[in-house]
Amino acid sequence: MGYMSSSEKTEGLVIRQADFSETSRVVTFFTRDFGKISVLAKGAKRLKGSFEAAIDLLTQCQIVFLHKSTSSLDILTEARLVKRFRFQSHDMNVHYSGMYVAELLQLFSEEFDPYPHWYEAAIQTLKSLEICEDFRLPVLRFELYTLQALGVLPEFERCQCGRPVQNDHENWSLWIQQGVLLCSQCRHAERASRVLTGEFLVRLRRLIETPLETPFLETITPGQYKALRHLLTALISQILDRRPTMLGYLQF
Ligand SMILES: [Zn+2]
Incomplete structure:
Protein backbone atom coordinates (compact mmCIF):
# COMPACT_ATOMS: atom_id res chain seq x y z
CA MET A 1 0.00 0.00 0.00
CA PHE A 85 20.65 36.02 13.11
CA ARG A 86 23.13 37.45 15.59
CA PHE A 87 21.87 40.23 17.78
CA GLN A 88 24.89 42.25 18.84
CA SER A 89 23.12 44.36 21.39
CA HIS A 90 23.55 43.80 25.11
CA ASP A 91 19.96 44.96 25.49
CA MET A 92 17.89 41.85 26.26
CA ASN A 93 14.94 43.61 24.61
CA VAL A 94 16.58 43.04 21.22
CA HIS A 95 16.80 39.29 21.84
CA TYR A 96 13.23 39.18 23.13
CA SER A 97 12.13 41.14 20.07
CA GLY A 98 13.43 38.35 17.81
CA MET A 99 11.41 35.85 19.82
CA TYR A 100 8.39 38.13 19.62
CA VAL A 101 8.67 38.16 15.80
CA ALA A 102 8.62 34.34 15.90
CA GLU A 103 5.63 34.37 18.25
CA LEU A 104 3.64 36.76 16.04
CA LEU A 105 4.30 34.54 13.01
CA GLN A 106 3.24 31.49 15.02
CA LEU A 107 0.07 33.06 16.44
CA PHE A 108 -1.22 34.86 13.35
CA SER A 109 -0.47 32.25 10.66
CA GLU A 110 -2.21 29.13 9.43
CA GLU A 111 -0.51 26.03 8.05
CA PHE A 112 -0.13 26.02 4.27
CA ASP A 113 -1.41 29.58 3.92
CA PRO A 114 1.50 31.39 2.23
CA TYR A 115 2.29 35.09 2.68
CA PRO A 116 5.65 35.57 0.88
CA HIS A 117 5.78 39.33 1.62
CA TRP A 118 5.09 38.74 5.31
CA TYR A 119 7.96 36.23 5.32
CA GLU A 120 10.25 38.84 3.74
CA ALA A 121 9.06 41.40 6.30
CA ALA A 122 10.02 39.07 9.15
CA ILE A 123 13.50 38.51 7.68
CA GLN A 124 13.91 42.27 7.15
CA THR A 125 12.86 42.93 10.76
CA LEU A 126 15.38 40.41 12.13
CA LYS A 127 18.09 42.03 10.00
CA SER A 128 17.13 45.44 11.41
CA LEU A 129 17.27 44.05 14.95
CA GLU A 130 20.82 42.80 14.32
CA ILE A 131 22.09 46.34 13.84
CA CYS A 132 19.57 48.59 15.57
CA GLU A 133 20.21 50.95 18.44
CA ASP A 134 16.59 50.91 19.49
CA PHE A 135 14.46 47.77 19.25
CA ARG A 136 11.14 49.63 19.51
CA LEU A 137 10.80 50.87 15.95
CA PRO A 138 11.55 47.55 14.15
CA VAL A 139 9.08 45.81 16.47
CA LEU A 140 6.35 48.40 15.91
CA ARG A 141 6.84 48.32 12.17
CA PHE A 142 6.62 44.52 12.07
CA GLU A 143 3.46 44.55 14.19
CA LEU A 144 1.87 47.11 11.85
CA TYR A 145 2.99 45.13 8.80
CA THR A 146 1.58 41.90 10.24
CA LEU A 147 -1.84 43.42 10.92
CA GLN A 148 -1.84 45.04 7.49
CA ALA A 149 -0.82 41.80 5.71
CA LEU A 150 -3.70 40.01 7.39
CA GLY A 151 -6.16 42.76 6.49
CA VAL A 152 -7.02 43.65 10.09
CA LEU A 153 -5.25 46.99 10.41
CA PRO A 154 -7.69 49.93 10.60
CA GLU A 155 -7.05 52.51 7.87
CA PHE A 156 -6.63 55.52 10.17
CA GLU A 157 -7.89 57.64 7.31
CA ARG A 158 -11.38 58.83 8.13
CA CYS A 159 -14.18 58.55 10.62
CA GLN A 160 -17.10 56.25 9.88
CA CYS A 161 -19.08 59.49 9.31
CA GLY A 162 -16.70 60.30 6.45
CA ARG A 163 -14.72 63.05 8.11
CA PRO A 164 -11.05 62.74 7.04
CA VAL A 165 -8.12 62.85 9.45
CA GLN A 166 -6.21 66.14 9.25
CA ASN A 167 -2.78 67.00 10.54
CA ASP A 168 -4.15 69.00 13.49
CA HIS A 169 -5.06 68.70 17.15
CA GLU A 170 -8.53 67.23 16.77
CA ASN A 171 -9.14 64.43 19.26
CA TRP A 172 -9.91 61.07 17.66
CA SER A 173 -10.23 57.65 19.16
CA LEU A 174 -10.17 54.09 17.94
CA TRP A 175 -13.07 51.85 18.81
CA ILE A 176 -10.85 48.80 19.27
CA GLN A 177 -13.55 46.11 19.23
CA GLN A 178 -14.79 47.29 15.83
CA GLY A 179 -11.50 48.56 14.44
CA VAL A 180 -13.28 51.83 13.63
CA LEU A 181 -11.80 55.30 13.89
CA LEU A 182 -14.10 57.94 15.42
CA CYS A 183 -13.81 61.72 15.06
CA SER A 184 -14.37 64.14 17.93
CA GLN A 185 -18.08 64.39 17.11
CA CYS A 186 -18.70 60.65 16.82
CA ARG A 187 -16.69 59.51 19.83
CA HIS A 188 -18.79 57.76 22.42
CA ALA A 189 -17.50 58.49 25.87
CA GLU A 190 -18.29 54.96 27.08
CA ARG A 191 -16.42 53.27 24.24
CA ALA A 192 -13.63 55.72 23.73
CA SER A 193 -10.15 54.44 24.33
CA ARG A 194 -7.47 57.02 24.74
CA VAL A 195 -7.35 60.17 22.68
CA LEU A 196 -5.35 60.17 19.43
CA THR A 197 -4.70 63.53 17.82
CA GLY A 198 -5.00 64.11 14.09
CA GLU A 199 -1.29 64.88 14.07
CA PHE A 200 -0.50 61.51 15.65
CA LEU A 201 -2.71 59.65 13.15
CA VAL A 202 -1.00 61.34 10.20
CA ARG A 203 2.39 60.27 11.62
CA LEU A 204 1.08 56.74 12.11
CA ARG A 205 -0.11 56.56 8.50
CA ARG A 206 3.31 57.67 7.26
CA LEU A 207 4.91 54.94 9.36
CA ILE A 208 2.55 52.33 7.86
CA GLU A 209 3.15 53.57 4.31
CA THR A 210 6.96 53.53 4.55
CA PRO A 211 8.27 50.18 3.18
CA LEU A 212 10.04 48.13 5.85
CA GLU A 213 13.37 48.18 4.02
CA THR A 214 13.33 52.00 4.02
CA PRO A 215 14.50 53.74 7.21
CA PHE A 216 11.81 55.80 8.91
CA LEU A 217 13.65 59.02 9.62
CA GLU A 218 10.98 61.05 11.36
CA THR A 219 11.36 61.56 15.07
CA ILE A 220 8.91 59.70 17.25
CA THR A 221 8.49 61.41 20.61
CA PRO A 222 8.29 59.42 23.87
CA GLY A 223 4.60 60.32 24.08
CA GLN A 224 3.98 59.04 20.56
CA TYR A 225 5.84 55.79 21.31
CA LYS A 226 3.62 55.34 24.32
CA ALA A 227 0.47 55.93 22.30
CA LEU A 228 1.65 53.60 19.51
CA ARG A 229 2.49 50.91 22.04
CA HIS A 230 -0.88 51.16 23.71
CA LEU A 231 -2.69 51.06 20.37
CA LEU A 232 -0.83 48.03 19.01
CA THR A 233 -1.02 46.01 22.21
CA ALA A 234 -4.78 46.68 22.32
CA LEU A 235 -5.30 45.76 18.65
CA ILE A 236 -3.19 42.60 18.78
CA SER A 237 -4.70 41.40 22.06
CA GLN A 238 -8.20 42.07 20.73
CA ILE A 239 -7.60 40.01 17.57
CA LEU A 240 -5.86 37.12 19.34
CA ASP A 241 -8.11 37.27 22.38
CA ARG A 242 -5.02 37.35 24.57
CA ARG A 243 -1.76 39.20 24.95
CA PRO A 244 1.27 37.54 23.27
CA THR A 245 3.67 36.06 25.84
CA MET A 246 6.77 37.90 24.63
CA LEU A 247 5.07 41.28 25.02
CA GLY A 248 5.29 40.66 28.75
CA TYR A 249 9.10 40.53 28.48
CA LEU A 250 9.63 43.59 26.31
CA GLN A 251 10.34 46.80 28.19
CA PHE A 252 9.26 49.59 25.92
ZN1 LIG B 1 -17.28 61.21 12.76
Whole structure:
Protein backbone atom coordinates (compact mmCIF):
# COMPACT_ATOMS: atom_id res chain seq x y z
CA MET A 1 0.00 0.00 0.00
CA GLY A 2 1.53 3.32 -1.05
CA TYR A 3 1.19 6.67 0.60
CA MET A 4 0.96 9.76 -1.50
CA SER A 5 3.59 12.29 -0.63
CA SER A 6 5.42 15.01 -2.48
CA SER A 7 8.88 16.41 -1.95
CA GLU A 8 8.75 20.19 -1.49
CA LYS A 9 11.56 22.71 -1.42
CA THR A 10 11.42 26.17 0.13
CA GLU A 11 13.10 28.64 2.43
CA GLY A 12 11.90 29.14 5.99
CA LEU A 13 12.52 30.58 9.42
CA VAL A 14 12.44 28.33 12.50
CA ILE A 15 9.74 29.75 14.77
CA ARG A 16 9.21 26.90 17.21
CA GLN A 17 10.64 23.56 18.26
CA ALA A 18 9.29 20.80 20.44
CA ASP A 19 10.73 17.44 21.46
CA PHE A 20 8.95 14.56 19.81
CA SER A 21 10.93 11.55 21.01
CA GLU A 22 14.36 10.72 22.40
CA THR A 23 15.95 11.57 19.08
CA SER A 24 13.47 13.66 17.12
CA ARG A 25 11.90 17.09 17.21
CA VAL A 26 8.90 18.71 15.64
CA VAL A 27 10.10 21.93 14.05
CA THR A 28 7.73 24.69 12.96
CA PHE A 29 8.93 26.84 10.09
CA PHE A 30 7.37 29.94 8.68
CA THR A 31 8.18 29.40 5.01
CA ARG A 32 8.16 31.67 2.01
CA ASP A 33 6.11 29.37 -0.21
CA PHE A 34 3.84 27.41 2.15
CA GLY A 35 3.30 29.67 5.16
CA LYS A 36 3.58 27.83 8.46
CA ILE A 37 4.55 24.15 8.38
CA SER A 38 5.39 21.67 11.12
CA VAL A 39 7.77 18.90 10.21
CA LEU A 40 9.29 15.95 11.99
CA ALA A 41 13.09 16.22 12.10
CA LYS A 42 14.30 12.70 12.78
CA GLY A 43 17.62 12.41 14.53
CA ALA A 44 17.64 16.17 15.18
CA LYS A 45 18.58 15.69 18.81
CA ARG A 46 21.55 13.44 18.21
CA LEU A 47 24.78 15.29 18.82
CA LYS A 48 25.95 14.91 15.27
CA GLY A 49 22.52 14.81 13.71
CA SER A 50 22.46 16.10 10.18
CA PHE A 51 20.19 19.04 11.01
CA GLU A 52 21.86 20.09 14.24
CA ALA A 53 23.43 23.29 12.96
CA ALA A 54 20.52 24.48 10.89
CA ILE A 55 17.43 24.24 12.99
CA ASP A 56 17.84 26.49 15.99
CA LEU A 57 15.13 29.01 16.77
CA LEU A 58 15.25 31.98 14.35
CA THR A 59 17.62 30.40 11.85
CA GLN A 60 16.78 30.87 8.20
CA CYS A 61 17.14 27.64 6.21
CA GLN A 62 16.71 26.11 2.80
CA ILE A 63 14.64 23.02 3.44
CA VAL A 64 13.24 20.01 1.66
CA PHE A 65 10.34 18.17 3.25
CA LEU A 66 8.01 15.32 2.39
CA HIS A 67 4.46 16.58 2.41
CA LYS A 68 2.09 13.77 3.32
CA SER A 69 -1.38 13.53 1.89
CA THR A 70 -2.43 11.70 5.04
CA SER A 71 -2.79 13.41 8.38
CA SER A 72 0.63 12.19 9.53
CA LEU A 73 3.37 14.72 10.11
CA ASP A 74 5.43 15.97 7.20
CA ILE A 75 9.06 14.86 7.32
CA LEU A 76 12.07 17.16 7.07
CA THR A 77 14.61 15.58 4.74
CA GLU A 78 17.09 18.44 4.25
CA ALA A 79 17.92 21.64 6.08
CA ARG A 80 20.74 23.90 5.02
CA LEU A 81 21.60 27.01 6.99
CA VAL A 82 21.12 30.27 5.08
CA LYS A 83 21.53 32.73 7.93
CA ARG A 84 21.76 32.70 11.67
CA PHE A 85 20.65 36.02 13.11
CA ARG A 86 23.13 37.45 15.59
CA PHE A 87 21.87 40.23 17.78
CA GLN A 88 24.89 42.25 18.84
CA SER A 89 23.12 44.36 21.39
CA HIS A 90 23.55 43.80 25.11
CA ASP A 91 19.96 44.96 25.49
CA MET A 92 17.89 41.85 26.26
CA ASN A 93 14.94 43.61 24.61
CA VAL A 94 16.58 43.04 21.22
CA HIS A 95 16.80 39.29 21.84
CA TYR A 96 13.23 39.18 23.13
CA SER A 97 12.13 41.14 20.07
CA GLY A 98 13.43 38.35 17.81
CA MET A 99 11.41 35.85 19.82
CA TYR A 100 8.39 38.13 19.62
CA VAL A 101 8.67 38.16 15.80
CA ALA A 102 8.62 34.34 15.90
CA GLU A 103 5.63 34.37 18.25
CA LEU A 104 3.64 36.76 16.04
CA LEU A 105 4.30 34.54 13.01
CA GLN A 106 3.24 31.49 15.02
CA LEU A 107 0.07 33.06 16.44
CA PHE A 108 -1.22 34.86 13.35
CA SER A 109 -0.47 32.25 10.66
CA GLU A 110 -2.21 29.13 9.43
CA GLU A 111 -0.51 26.03 8.05
CA PHE A 112 -0.13 26.02 4.27
CA ASP A 113 -1.41 29.58 3.92
CA PRO A 114 1.50 31.39 2.23
CA TYR A 115 2.29 35.09 2.68
CA PRO A 116 5.65 35.57 0.88
CA HIS A 117 5.78 39.33 1.62
CA TRP A 118 5.09 38.74 5.31
CA TYR A 119 7.96 36.23 5.32
CA GLU A 120 10.25 38.84 3.74
CA ALA A 121 9.06 41.40 6.30
CA ALA A 122 10.02 39.07 9.15
CA ILE A 123 13.50 38.51 7.68
CA GLN A 124 13.91 42.27 7.15
CA THR A 125 12.86 42.93 10.76
CA LEU A 126 15.38 40.41 12.13
CA LYS A 127 18.09 42.03 10.00
CA SER A 128 17.13 45.44 11.41
CA LEU A 129 17.27 44.05 14.95
CA GLU A 130 20.82 42.80 14.32
CA ILE A 131 22.09 46.34 13.84
CA CYS A 132 19.57 48.59 15.57
CA GLU A 133 20.21 50.95 18.44
CA ASP A 134 16.59 50.91 19.49
CA PHE A 135 14.46 47.77 19.25
CA ARG A 136 11.14 49.63 19.51
CA LEU A 137 10.80 50.87 15.95
CA PRO A 138 11.55 47.55 14.15
CA VAL A 139 9.08 45.81 16.47
CA LEU A 140 6.35 48.40 15.91
CA ARG A 141 6.84 48.32 12.17
CA PHE A 142 6.62 44.52 12.07
CA GLU A 143 3.46 44.55 14.19
CA LEU A 144 1.87 47.11 11.85
CA TYR A 145 2.99 45.13 8.80
CA THR A 146 1.58 41.90 10.24
CA LEU A 147 -1.84 43.42 10.92
CA GLN A 148 -1.84 45.04 7.49
CA ALA A 149 -0.82 41.80 5.71
CA LEU A 150 -3.70 40.01 7.39
CA GLY A 151 -6.16 42.76 6.49
CA VAL A 152 -7.02 43.65 10.09
CA LEU A 153 -5.25 46.99 10.41
CA PRO A 154 -7.69 49.93 10.60
CA GLU A 155 -7.05 52.51 7.87
CA PHE A 156 -6.63 55.52 10.17
CA GLU A 157 -7.89 57.64 7.31
CA ARG A 158 -11.38 58.83 8.13
CA CYS A 159 -14.18 58.55 10.62
CA GLN A 160 -17.10 56.25 9.88
CA CYS A 161 -19.08 59.49 9.31
CA GLY A 162 -16.70 60.30 6.45
CA ARG A 163 -14.72 63.05 8.11
CA PRO A 164 -11.05 62.74 7.04
CA VAL A 165 -8.12 62.85 9.45
CA GLN A 166 -6.21 66.14 9.25
CA ASN A 167 -2.78 67.00 10.54
CA ASP A 168 -4.15 69.00 13.49
CA HIS A 169 -5.06 68.70 17.15
CA GLU A 170 -8.53 67.23 16.77
CA ASN A 171 -9.14 64.43 19.26
CA TRP A 172 -9.91 61.07 17.66
CA SER A 173 -10.23 57.65 19.16
CA LEU A 174 -10.17 54.09 17.94
CA TRP A 175 -13.07 51.85 18.81
CA ILE A 176 -10.85 48.80 19.27
CA GLN A 177 -13.55 46.11 19.23
CA GLN A 178 -14.79 47.29 15.83
CA GLY A 179 -11.50 48.56 14.44
CA VAL A 180 -13.28 51.83 13.63
CA LEU A 181 -11.80 55.30 13.89
CA LEU A 182 -14.10 57.94 15.42
CA CYS A 183 -13.81 61.72 15.06
CA SER A 184 -14.37 64.14 17.93
CA GLN A 185 -18.08 64.39 17.11
CA CYS A 186 -18.70 60.65 16.82
CA ARG A 187 -16.69 59.51 19.83
CA HIS A 188 -18.79 57.76 22.42
CA ALA A 189 -17.50 58.49 25.87
CA GLU A 190 -18.29 54.96 27.08
CA ARG A 191 -16.42 53.27 24.24
CA ALA A 192 -13.63 55.72 23.73
CA SER A 193 -10.15 54.44 24.33
CA ARG A 194 -7.47 57.02 24.74
CA VAL A 195 -7.35 60.17 22.68
CA LEU A 196 -5.35 60.17 19.43
CA THR A 197 -4.70 63.53 17.82
CA GLY A 198 -5.00 64.11 14.09
CA GLU A 199 -1.29 64.88 14.07
CA PHE A 200 -0.50 61.51 15.65
CA LEU A 201 -2.71 59.65 13.15
CA VAL A 202 -1.00 61.34 10.20
CA ARG A 203 2.39 60.27 11.62
CA LEU A 204 1.08 56.74 12.11
CA ARG A 205 -0.11 56.56 8.50
CA ARG A 206 3.31 57.67 7.26
CA LEU A 207 4.91 54.94 9.36
CA ILE A 208 2.55 52.33 7.86
CA GLU A 209 3.15 53.57 4.31
CA THR A 210 6.96 53.53 4.55
CA PRO A 211 8.27 50.18 3.18
CA LEU A 212 10.04 48.13 5.85
CA GLU A 213 13.37 48.18 4.02
CA THR A 214 13.33 52.00 4.02
CA PRO A 215 14.50 53.74 7.21
CA PHE A 216 11.81 55.80 8.91
CA LEU A 217 13.65 59.02 9.62
CA GLU A 218 10.98 61.05 11.36
CA THR A 219 11.36 61.56 15.07
CA ILE A 220 8.91 59.70 17.25
CA THR A 221 8.49 61.41 20.61
CA PRO A 222 8.29 59.42 23.87
CA GLY A 223 4.60 60.32 24.08
CA GLN A 224 3.98 59.04 20.56
CA TYR A 225 5.84 55.79 21.31
CA LYS A 226 3.62 55.34 24.32
CA ALA A 227 0.47 55.93 22.30
CA LEU A 228 1.65 53.60 19.51
CA ARG A 229 2.49 50.91 22.04
CA HIS A 230 -0.88 51.16 23.71
CA LEU A 231 -2.69 51.06 20.37
CA LEU A 232 -0.83 48.03 19.01
CA THR A 233 -1.02 46.01 22.21
CA ALA A 234 -4.78 46.68 22.32
CA LEU A 235 -5.30 45.76 18.65
CA ILE A 236 -3.19 42.60 18.78
CA SER A 237 -4.70 41.40 22.06
CA GLN A 238 -8.20 42.07 20.73
CA ILE A 239 -7.60 40.01 17.57
CA LEU A 240 -5.86 37.12 19.34
CA ASP A 241 -8.11 37.27 22.38
CA ARG A 242 -5.02 37.35 24.57
CA ARG A 243 -1.76 39.20 24.95
CA PRO A 244 1.27 37.54 23.27
CA THR A 245 3.67 36.06 25.84
CA MET A 246 6.77 37.90 24.63
CA LEU A 247 5.07 41.28 25.02
CA GLY A 248 5.29 40.66 28.75
CA TYR A 249 9.10 40.53 28.48
CA LEU A 250 9.63 43.59 26.31
CA GLN A 251 10.34 46.80 28.19
CA PHE A 252 9.26 49.59 25.92
ZN1 LIG B 1 -17.28 61.21 12.76
